[in-house]
Amino acid sequence: MPRYLPRLAPGLSGRVFIMQERKLLSGNEAVALAALHVGLTRGAGYPGTPSTEILENAARLGVPCQWSPNEKVALEVALGVAFAGGRALMTTKHVGVNVAADPLFTATYTGVSGALVIVACDDPGLASSQNEQDSRRYAEAAGAPMLEPCDSQQAYDYARLAFQVSERWGLPVILRMTTRVCHSKTIVRSRAPEVPRAPSYVQDIPARVMIPGYARTAHRRLRAKLAEIAAWNEAEGPVTVHARGADLGIVADGICVCHALEAAPGATVMAVGMIYPLPVERIRAFASRFPRCAVVEEGDPVLSRALLAAGVRIEPRPEPYRFGELDVDRVRRLLAGETAEPPPPPPGKPPQLCPGCPHRTSFDILKRLGCIVAGDIGCYTLGVMPPFQTMDTCVCMGASIGVGLGLRHALPPEQARRVVSVIGDSTFIHSGLTGVADMVYNRPPTGHVVLILDNATTAMTGLQEHPGTGRLLDHRPAAKTLSIEETCRAMGVDRVTIVDPTRDAAGLEKALADSMASDDLTVIVARRPCILAVSREAKAAKAAKG
Amino acid sequence: MDGVTNVKFAGLGGQGIITATDILAGVAFAAGLDVKKAEVHGMSQRGGAVTSDVRFGPCVLSPLTPEGASDILVVVAEDQVEINRRHLKPGGVLIAPSAVDAAKLQNRKSLNVALLGILSRHLPFPESLWIESLHAHLAPALHAANDQAFALGRAG
Numbered sequence: 001m002p003r004y005l006p007r008l009a010p011g012l013s014g015r016v017f018i019m020q021e022r023k024l025l026s027g028n029e030a031v032a033l034a035a036l037h038v039g040l041t042r043g044a045g046y047p048g049t050p051s052t053e054i055l056e057n058a059a060r061l062g063v064p065c066q067w068s069p070n071e072k073v074a075l076e077v078a079l080g081v082a083f084a085g086g087r088a089l090m091t092t093k094h095v096g097v098n099v100a101a102d103p104l105f106t107a108t109y110t111g112v113s114g115a116l117v118i119v120a121c122d123d124p125g126l127a128s129s130q131n132e133q134d135s136r137r138y139a140e141a142a143g144a145p146m147l148e149p150c151d152s153q154q155a156y157d158y159a160r161l162a163f164q165v166s167e168r169w170g171l172p173v174i175l176r177m178t179t180r181v182c183h184s185k186t187i188v189r190s191r192a193p194e195v196p197r198a199p200s201y202v203q204d205i206p207a208r209v210m211i212p213g214y215a216r217t218a219h220r221r222l223r224a225k226l227a228e229i230a231a232w233n234e235a236e237g238p239v240t241v242h243a244r245g246a247d248l249g250i251v252a253d254g255i256c257v258c259h260a261l262e263a264a265p266g267a268t269v270m271a272v273g274m275i276y277p278l279p280v281e282r283i284r285a286f287a288s289r290f291p292r293c294a295v296v297e298e299g300d301p302v303l304s305r306a307l308l309a310a311g312v313r314i315e316p317r318p319e320p321y322r323f324g325e326l327d328v329d330r331v332r333r334l335l336a337g338e339t340a341e342p343p344p345p346p347p348g349k350p351p352q353l354c355p356g357c358p359h360r361t362s363f364d365i366l367k368r369l370g371c372i373v374a375g376d377i378g379c380y381t382l383g384v385m386p387p388f389q390t391m392d393t394c395v396c397m398g399a400s401i402g403v404g405l406g407l408r409h410a411l412p413p414e415q416a417r418r419v420v421s422v423i424g425d426s427t428f429i430h431s432g433l434t435g436v437a438d439m440v441y442n443r444p445p446t447g448h449v450v451l452i453l454d455n456a457t458t459a460m461t462g463l464q465e466h467p468g469t470g471r472l473l474d475h476r477p478a479a480k481t482l483s484i485e486e487t488c489r490a491m492g493v494d495r496v497t498i499v500d501p502t503r504d505a506a507g508l509e510k511a512l513a514d515s516m517a518s519d520d521l522t523v524i525v526a527r528r529p530c531i532l533a534v535s536r537e538a539k540a541a542k543a544a545k546g
Numbered sequence: 547m548d549g550v551t552n553v554k555f556a557g558l559g560g561q562g563i564i565t566a567t568d569i570l571a572g573v574a575f576a577a578g579l580d581v582k583k584a585e586v587h588g589m590s591q592r593g594g595a596v597t598s599d600v601r602f603g604p605c606v607l608s609p610l611t612p613e614g615a616s617d618i619l620v621v622v623a624e625d626q627v628e629i630n631r632r633h634l635k636p637g638g639v640l641i642a643p644s645a646v647d648a649a650k651l652q653n654r655k656s657l658n659v660a661l662l663g664i665l666s667r668h669l670p671f672p673e674s675l676w677i678e679s680l681h682a683h684l685a686p687a688l689h690a691a692n693d694q695a696f697a698l699g700r701a702g
Binding site for chain 2: 022024151183187261328345347350351542
């Protein structure tokens with residue numbers, strides 16, 4: 001075994017960590033700690049892997065945090081906090097940025113009085129997502145400065161820097177992380193907390209009301225701010241050069257910095273911390289020092305395209321490395337210019353619905369009745385796996401209802417009757433309500449059936465609360481509980497039935513068969529708590545008793 | 547990388563892979579080393595295959611161990627041994643679940659911790675750090691059963 005230094009170890013950026021001050025934190029925990037240390041006014045988000053633990057950990061540290069029904073609302077709440085002069089944090093997984101894109105693209109016009117930081121967590125390699133979209137594209141598209149940490153120390157440092165940049169220029173700033181940064185644990189040394197100024201309202205109508213006359217000016221103001229931030233990034237932005245050999249230069253961002261440092265021990269690596277606006281001239285000067293300069297990036301060729309467009313002499317990454325996560329082995333091959341990759345290793349055992357999961361009964365019944373299942377996002381997406389293989393579509397949060405309605409409108413009646421939209425309780429509140437409004441408004445001739453698999457939690461992301469559970473983010477009781485069935489009745493659904501799929505499987509099967517045969521608009525709520533939530537609550541109750 | 551030890555845990559969701567690697571990372575951290583730990587949440591759990599890397603030494607770069615570079619591979623599910631063997635470097639140590647006599651465990655869910663007991667024999671950390679980390683990562687009600695599991699593995 002190697003001999004170790006007992007007290008001091010150099011970190012990735014050459015810092016010396018002193019034992020008493022060190023913490024071993026995930027990237028998400030590091031952002032939560034930064035939220036505490038900037039004196040965050042409020043955090044808002046919607047649970048989504050790999051972002052979920054940021055707000056959970058911030059709440060544990062005593063930071064006011066909330067789950068919103070979806071990412072759009074979360075960003076709007078955070079924007080309101082920042083309009084009030086507070087410091088706001090919004091967290092989301094990459095696809096949640098799509099949901100929040102509407103406020104995002106105009107929040108960069110309005111700017112903020114306090115600070116607004118959006119943490120967007122991408123999932124290259126699809127550990128738990130429906131696509132591999134690259135949030136770096138949003139920075140340029142929306143005109144939001146973007147910082148990208150490579151480990152937990154930088155997640156902490158850049159989260160704090162993001163608040164400074166946001167407050168200095170009055171702009172929303174995106175902190176972009178990926179699964180490996182969010183969920184890897186590395187050592188963090190924190191700094192002294194700040195005391196922010198207290199929120200207080202300052203009216204500024206032309207800056208906050210985006211009618212065309214004001215928005216034209218706001219757009220110019222945004223571009224002027226971005227030009228200033230670009231100049232700041234060129235002069236003193238977060239760029240780290242790991243000086244090693246002189247034969248190969250590497251420009252990398254995010255987790256790719258760590259992989260590149262290990263894969264090419266002789267290369268000098270430039271870690272770009274703020275990737276929008278990009279410090280192009282610093283990178284140009286860096287690249288010119290090496291006979292060869294390669295870009296190592298995961299996902300879309302965002303860095304390499306921007307650099308090539310600016311005429312910087314870099315080697316872009318071969319196309320196969322766009323797909324999936326990079327690691328040390330893949331970065332070695334990428335730098336060697338290999339375009340053929342070895343066959344993927346044999347897949348491990350796939351995930352499945354838990355033994356005893358109430359969704360199992362529902363999928364048995366959907367399969368037996370020959371339903372065409374317009375599915376949705378959650379644990380129940382596992383209904384597509386054997387032995388059920390009972391899901392025909394799954395696209396995005398809430399799509400089960402719209403897609404189901406489209407299928408009902410287009411298919412011949414005998415097929416249309418078999419179409420059922422299957423959606424979970426949290427997903428329904430996230431994006432299903434407007435689907436029900438469409439169902440009531442644009443009624444298909446054969447009616448429609450929405451089956452809400454209500455397990456009283458946001459299960460897939462790790463049992464988070466939502467407006468229908470009656471509890472807040474930290475599991476304390478909420479003032480009111482949103483009733484799914486009363487909402488559907490009030491919206492004009494013909495029939496709303498509630499069945500316990502475990503205790504009354506026959507009742508669920510009959511309700512489903514009857515509604516498929518009728519021309520009614522039916523919502524069936526298959527209500528049975530998640531078995532994991534039940535066992536968690538039993539444990540909590542036992543612990544409370546001592 | 548010089549002086550870096552790579553330990554990989556493999557098993558199935560619900561077997562305590564993430565807890566086990568948190569305990570190990572806590573031990574290396576308390577010993578004053580640089581530590582990186584990688585894990586995957588979400589869809590890959592729910593009974594699916596799970597792996598988690600812990601790397602420690604004077605300076606660790608990537609949180610992911612390159613393929614075939616694990617010094618020690620700890621597998622908690624028997625059926626995951628063969629598909630994970632490729633991660634082990636030549637001459638590396640494989641710790642398979644069959645190394646523990648499950649009948650001797652007070653609580654059969656402590657298999658992960660019994661395997662940590664075996665792992666501890668291969669690493670230069672004092673037993674006190676292991677017990678401290680074990681207790682820091684598990685609820686007090688579980689300490690007795692896991693102390694027993696750890697001792698069982700460590701005694702060999």
